[in-house]
Amino acid sequence: MGLLSFIKEAGEKLFGGSSAQAATPDANTAAAAAIKTYIETQNLGLTGLEVTYVASSGVVTLAGQAPSQEASEKASLAAGNVANVTSVDNNLVAPAAPPAQYHDVVKGDTLSAISKKYYGDANKYHAIFEANKPMLSHLDKIYPGQKLRIPAL
Secondary structure, three states: OEEEEOOOOOOEOOOOHHHHHHOOHHHHHHHHHHHHHHHHOOOOOOEEEEEEEEOOOOEEEEEEEOOOHHHHHHHHHHHHOEOOOOEEEEEEEOOOOOOOEEEEOOOOOOHHHHHHHHHOOHHHHHHHHHHOOOOOOOOOOOOOOOEEEEOOO
């Protein structure tokens, strides 16, 4: 899938800023374990998931197998929408499918407005919501800096 960029300051706060900034092997391993656990809680059906994290660059690398392109993309989003992560190098093996587009949420965005932008119809926001579950738990819980998956319809 390749490399996706994210906003470092936005996202889930899985590990403290001081340990994430320390860039020691132990801190990197602990942060990678926290990110792996977070991805696994999304129940994406990944097998053999391996996660590495390098705090000095903010890069997460994913390896393993995904049951679908969608699951692989959601794993990237789960890892990337974590504070202190700047990019995700997704090396998950998944069946070939057209890749989705991505949208970086800005202040004032709503799922309806994003739907209007990509689909020309504000009422198709549920497709975006469903494509980002379980990372999104509620229609109104998007935040600036978050990256969302925009599926093809």
